[in-house]
Amino acid sequence: MRKTKIKVIKKYAVLSLAALLFSANISFAEQTWEQFTQQAGSSDTAGNMQIQNDLTTNGSALNLGAPPVPGGFVINGNNHTITAGTTADPQNNPSFIINNQPNAQTTVNNTNFTGGNIVGNGAAIQNDNATLTVNGSSSQKSTFSNNTTRGSGGAISNTNGGIVKLDNTAFTGNTANGSGGSEGYGGAIYNNSSAAADAASLVISNSVFSNNNANNYGGAVANYTGKVDIQSTSFTNNHTIAGDGGAIVNRHTMNIAGSSFSENSSQRSGGAIINGLSVSGVNPQNAVLSIENTDFSNNYAVTAGGAIFNSGNVVQDGVAYTNVLNIYQGTTFNNNGYDSAGNRITQSGGAILNNYRSTAGDEYTDPVLNITGTENNKVQFNNNIAGRGGAITNYGEANITNAVFNGNGQNENVANEKTVLGGAIYNESVTAQQSKGVLNVTNTDFVNNVANTGGAVYNLNDATFTDSNFVGNKANDVYSGGAIYSGSGSNTTIIAKNKDVYIGDANSLANGMDTIYLNGTGTNSDQKATGNFLAYSNKTININSTVSGSSSDNSEVVINKAGSDGTAYTGKVSVNGDAKIENTTISLYDGQLAFAHDRNLDASNKLNLYGGTLNLLNNEFGSYQLRAQELNLKGNTNIMLDVDLKNQKMDSILKDNFGSITNGDVDNKYTLNVSQMKSITEAQGDSARILFTDAPELIGHVTNKGAGIVEAPINKYKVTQETINNPVSGGGGAPDNGEYFVFDKIGNSDSIISGPVAAQAAFLIQDNLYRQSFANMDFVTLMTPEQRMAWKMRNKYANAGYHTGVYAPNVIPEERDGFYVRPFTNFENVPLKGGPRVSNVSYGTLIGGESDIVELGHGWDGNFSFFGAYHGSHQAYNGVSIWQNGGTFGGVATAYKGNFWTGVTANVGASAAESHHAFGSDQFPILMTGAAWKSGYNWGLFNNKFIIQPSYMMSYTFVNVFDYTNAAGVKVTQDPLNAIEIIPGLRLIGNLKNGWQPYLGVNMTWNIMDKTKFYANEVPLAQLSVKPYIEYGVGLQKRYGDRFTGFGQAMLRNGGRNGIALTMGFRWALGN
Incomplete structure (x- = not known):
């Protein structure tokens, strides 16, 4: 007897069903589907069906669920196909394959369904308040293909709280045609329930939907009242015909x-x-x-x-x-x-x-x-x-x-x-x-x-862009809004909150890109187009293209207006390069509005100043004065200006350059404060007098708080204000009415002396390196005479440590080769003589190797070491910031005899300095080299438990700042700094049990021959030097065993240097 083609294994053995389905010579095309459905329908329990050949139905569906089959049912298709047989009347005799009725729990594995054709919903499977699971594999999916319904759900209909789970299943060529246009939802699947409370559930994973069609909605899937989860599934070439x-x-x-x-x-x-x-x-x-x-x-x-x-x-x-x-x-x-x-x-x-x-x-x-x-x-x-x-x-x-x-x-x-x-x-x-x-x-x-129009955005209502950038966007022309077109009645808001924002880049303007166009059509709020630019504190909105309005009456650019919730915007809006704002009303409320060129504040604008700062510091003056249709001072406002001291010109507000100028109203007048001025030229004499405004509405309402000093490239000037407001302007030979500023030279500018300040800071780094170079010598000098004698006689006899109460080991770390690491830092302010008070933070680390201590003869012992160091520092004064980073190599030699000790050190190094100031930034290298000598004597008391140690250090330092041209175009040259430093000092040392050695120290430092000699365009600058200072503090040293010595020290400084110096370090002995 040949192998059977379908095998049904029931949970409870039903021999009659087995005999019917698996007897020899069964023709499934003619009889088997009907016989199978009859047998399945007569069973009242679950079953497991194995399909071993393709099947074609006879137009009747397999009915699962109660009644007639209440239990679970598993169909293992083994990649075979069930084809729905055709019927002459699909409306009254539909051809679909499985009817999963209430409470049925059906699982279909690796089975293909095709040819379903019905008028209702679900041409292959109908799942009504039941559970249906369809599985395939990644290599061979279960499939639903070419099933058609005149209702909804070309392949599957899931209704009334049903649950369908599909994994590795493919739906191809299924169709929901609908009937008369009222149906046709879900070309492959229709998921719906009569009430939301009984929502159907559909889970799809690792599946494929391709070439499915629906007449109305959802070419592949229609979810009406239910929950659908789709994972890792592709939908390709699905289509709706009319919906x-x-x-x-x-x-x-x-x-x-x-x-x-x-x-x-x-x-x-x-x-x-x-x-x-x-x-x-x-x-x-x-x-x-x-x-x-x-x-x-x-x-x-x-x-x-x-x-x-x-x-x-x-x-x-x-x-x-x-x-x-x-x-x-x-x-x-x-x-x-x-x-x-x-x-x-x-x-x-x-x-x-x-x-x-x-x-x-x-x-x-x-x-x-x-x-x-x-x-x-x-x-x-x-x-x-x-x-x-x-x-x-x-x-x-x-x-x-x-x-x-x-x-x-x-x-x-x-x-x-x-x-x-x-x-x-x-x-x-x-x-x-x-x-x-x-x-x-x-x-x-x-x-x-x-x-x-509107290359990136076309806005006709409210649009807000926070921390967002526009680059390379393009419309037909500059008035079509390459970045943003903002139409009548619209509000477009750009906010820099957590980072700087960029509207365009350096290439935008030349290529006509990233423009903003405010196309208002009237003055009412529903007609005006408004662009709001709001920058949080320390953030900048960078405008690198044109912002245009349809007219100054119908469009408005609002800068940093506080929010209705009270949020303050105090950041910067910067109009860069040749970008400009034109043909609109500019209303400045807070923060700063800055222009790279005066001309970019176009004369076609109206300018309303409610507050904040109008920044015109751009190194331009005279050739273009501030112009606008109107200037309306509506609140106390700051303005920042360029000055040409040589030609006695400045950024001015002149009445002839404005259609009108107003200041508040009859009862309220506001102040225009000149908060900062800068000049890129020098006065021809020691003083200059320049007109700022001749507008009657502003005379008497101008101040210069914050601009008492003006920086020029080489010198700085004290500013005083002069108001002239006579009944008859210019009468009797008097100057015309107006607000004038008088500039009197008082010394070098802060920007020009960044070189001399950097040179003094490099000298102070050298001072730190000398002190660190002698730290290992200080390790040894803290030893008691007994400890040094024990070390010296170590090869002649063993020292038993006969001085009770004093730590005196037979072996100390310094008697052998070793390496050391010593980081240091200083936090201080330095009131330079002839210059500003400078905040100085310096830091660095020495790493070196040292020989053991050897006998030199005539009672002398000594050793030597070599080191490399990284060092950096930062100086800040009057808005100038200087960073230095560099490295140094050097060596040390020391000698000891009895209670006397001495040492010399020499090094050479370099730093790269970068200075930031009002005119920009400068970079210049610095070469540093020098040598120092230190000697001292130990005077022991109380059986050497207490030591008084006077010392003397002297150093020579050479610092050369290489010539450079600064950001203001000034050639800076110098004679190298040659500095001599003398430092007498005293330490009080305690020798405690177990090797602890605390100490108190005090030093006095004098710097001689330390004045800088710099020249700006061959004009000598002020000579800067460091005043004498005293330092005092505490330290602690400890030896651990015969290898490790560590120490830490804190010294306070007063006088020419004020602050604290922190040092720590260790030495590790090598060898056996």
């Missing part, structure tokens, strides 16, 4: 992760997905769709949402229903909005349309779009296109964080094919549909987007 959602429609809850959607299409909206759907006669519900780590590419829709359409909702019976689309990290949208030929087809929202509610309801609710990437895994929108909103069109509420919009708005495959409005984003409020049109964007980059 929305080429691959998916979601009306309830759906989560998608690690999946892909490509080449799906819709004849209306949502080329891949539509979220939220109005169904006549069906109660509304919240649709929530969440997507993570999923790719959308080459999807398109005819009207809206090339990849995703997120619909608005309603308020019904007092309940607000809201549709939410959440897109998370790792999700990408590439090339959506194209048809298969590469032509643009989507009218609005190439990737996403966040739409208003278009059908009737009591009230409308806006859809919510949340795009949330991470700093290291941003959501990507690349090369999407549509008629408006190349990537996104928003009519509702859109919140975008950590995303990138790159290359949207232009079809590279078709010549001259590009988005008309909003290459990346189109944002609008539609009043009739009560839509918000609110766009919030954070930490997002807009790069190389293109459109006729």
Whole structure:
């Protein structure tokens, strides 16, 4: 007897069923399916079916569930196919394969279903309040292919609280045609329940949906009232014939992760997905769709949402229903909005349309779009296109964080094919549909987007961009908004909160990119276009392209206006290079508005000063004076100005350069304070007098608080203010009425003396190195005579440590070769003689090797060492900052005889210095070298438990700052610094048990021959030097065993140096 073709193993042996199904010569094409379904229907228990050959049904379905089969049922298809047989009347005699009825628990493994054809829902499997699990494998999936319904769910229908789990399953060529246009949802799967409380559940993983079609909604999957989870699944070339959602429609809850959607299409909206759907006669519900780590590419829709359409909702019976689309990290949208030929087809929202509610309801609710990437895994929108909103069109509420919009708005495959409005984003409020049109964007980059108008963004309502950058975006011309087009009644806000923001880069202006155009049409709030630029403290908005308005009456640029919640914006808005603001009203409230060129504050503007600082420090003066249609002083405001002392000119406010100038009103007058001035020229004499303003409205209302001193390249000047306001201007030969500033020379500028200050700081580094070089000698000098004698006689006899109470080991670390490490740091201020008080922080580390102590003869013993050192420092004074970093190599030789000791050290090193000051920054190298000598004597008391140690150190230092030209164009030269330093000192040392040696120290330091000699354009500068100072403090030394010696020391300084010096270090003996 040949092998059977189908084997059914029941949990309880049913011999009659086995005899019927597995007898020889059974023809499944003619009899087996009917016999099998009859036998399965007569069983009241679970079963396990093994399919060993392809099957064709006779038009009747396998009915599972109670009645007639209440238990679980497992179908193992072994990769064979079940084909639904055809019927002459599919409406009355439908042809589908499995009817999974209430309470059934059915598992299908590695089985293929094809040919289902019904009028109702679910042409292959109907799952009604039951559990269905379909499994395949990565190499051989279970499949549903070419099943067709005139209702919904071309392959599977899951209803009334049913549970369907699909893993490694493929759906191909399934169709939901609908009946008369009223059905046709879910070309492959229809997931629905009659009530939300009994929501159906659908879980899909590692599966494939391709070439499925629906007449109305959801070419592959329709989720009406249920929860759907999709993992690691691909949707390719699915389509809706007359409706929305080429691959998916979601009306309830759906989560998608690690999946892909490509080449799906819709004849209306949502080329891949539509979220939220109005169904006549069906109660509304919240649709929530969440997507993570999923790719959308080459999807398109005819009207809206090339990849995703997120619909608005309603308020019904007092309940607000809201549709939410959440897109998370790792999700990408590439090339959506194209048809298969590469032509643009989507009218609005190439990737996403966040739409208003278009059908009737009591009230409308806006859809919510949340795009949330991470700093290291941003959501990507690349090369999407549509008629408006190349990537996104928003009519509702859109919140975008950590995303990138790159290359949207232009079809590279078709010549001259590009988005008309909003290459990346189109944002609008539609009043009739009560839509918000609110766009919030954070930490997002807009790069190389293109459109006729609004290269990156086209905004007709409220759009806020926080910590976001625009680079390489382009529109038709400068007045079309390469970065942003802001239309009538719109508010566009750019915020620098956690980082600096860039509108364009150095190439933008030359290429006509990244402009902002404020196209207001009237003076009312619903007609004016407003651009708000808000920078938090210590943050900068960098404008590198043109900001233009339609007119100064209809558009406004607002700088750092406090928020309605009281948030203060005190940062900087910087108009860089040849970028400018033109044809608008500029209103400055707080922080700083700075211009790289005076001319970039265009005369076509109106200028309202409510507060903050107008910064015109740009090394330009005279050739262009401040000009505007109007200047209105509406609050106390600061202004920063350039001065030309040589030609007695400055950035001025002259009445003839303004259409009008006003100051407050009759009862309230405000002050214009000149808070800082700078000159790049020197006065021809010791004094200069310059007119600042002749405007009657400002005379008597100008101050110079904060600008009492003016820096020029070489000298600085004391500033005094002179107000002249006579009844008749210029009468009797008197000067014309106005506010004048008088500049009197008082000494060198702080910027020019950064070289001399750096030289003195290098000298102080040398001082630190000398002291550290002698630290090992200090280790030995702290020893008692007995310890040194024990060491000296170590090869002649053993010392038993006969002095009770004094630590006297037979072997000490210093008797052998060793290496040492000594870090140091200083925190101090140095009131330089002839110069400023300098805050100085220095630091470094010596690393070296040392020989053992050897006998030199005539009672002398000694040793030597070599070291390398890293050292750095920072000086700060009067707004100048200097950094130095470098290295030094050197050596030390020491000698000891009895209680007397002496040593010499020499080194050579270099530092690289960088100075930052009012005119810019300078870099220059410094060469340092020198030598020092130190000697002392130990006087022991109380059996050498207490030692008095006078000492004397003397050093010579050579410091050469190489010639350089500073940022102000001044040639700085110098004669090298030659400094001699003498340092007498005294230490009081205690020798305690167990090797502890605390001490007190005091030194006095005199510096002689230490004056700097610098020249600026061959003009001698002030000579700087360090005044004498005293230092005092404590230290502690300890030997551990016969290898390790460590110490720490803290010394306070007063006088020419004020602060604290901290030192620590150790020596480790080598050898046996």
